Amino acid sequence: MRRFLILLALCLGTPATAEMAPRDGWAVLPTTKDHATLLGDLKSAVKKNRMGVVTQAGPTATARKRGIDIPGNRVVGVFNNDFAVKILALSTPAMIEAPIRFYVTENADGTATLSYKTPGFVFAPYYDEGGDALKTLAAELDTRFESIARAAAE
Numbered sequence: 001m002r003r004f005l006i007l008l009a010l011c012l013g014t015p016a017t018a019e020m021a022p023r024d025g026w027a028v029l030p031t032t033k034d035h036a037t038l039l040g041d042l043k044s045a046v047k048k049n050r051m052g053v054v055t056q057a058g059p060t061a062t063a064r065k066r067g068i069d070i071p072g073n074r075v076v077g078v079f080n081n082d083f084a085v086k087i088l089a090l091s092t093p094a095m096i097e098a099p100i101r102f103y104v105t106e107n108a109d110g111t112a113t114l115s116y117k118t119p120g121f122v123f124a125p126y127y128d129e130g131g132d133a134l135k136t137l138a139a140e141l142d143t144r145f146e147s148i149a150r151a152a153a154e
Helices: 002-013 035-048 060-065 081-090 093-097 119-153
Strands: 026-030 052-057 073-079 100-106 112-117
Touching: 026 119, 035 052, 035 073, 035 100, 035 112, 035 119, 073 081, 081 093, 081 119, 093 119, 100 119, 112 119
Parallel strands: none
Antiparallel strands: 026 112, 052 073, 073 100, 100 112
16 A cells, blocks of 8 residues: 555656756756766766766666656766865855756656756855855856766767
């Protein structure tokens, strides 16, 4: 009975697909790639852009082991120590936002979308404390994340 209720809740309470729509502060890049390919290309692009994959999480594989089939879904946290040290010098609270996450979602047609909150959007609440130097670092991260996203989505 419990399994039935979980499945019913999933069917009624979650969208049938993981399609992402544009929203404030986000970059959303639909691709023609499948989920696994986009995820691999993202990891390669992160490395090429001198950043590191710090965290990864996604419910898809574990849900599948439980008999629940959901679209591919992976959150990939990206950052590097150089940016971390510089941001910490400007605003200790701002580091709660690191790593900044990319989101790889599978669409109903088998393609995947790459999304992320832009670093400038993520760090904006800390600009009063971190000043122009934090704005400059966030802008550098915006450029770096855009480069990663474009390379992964190509």
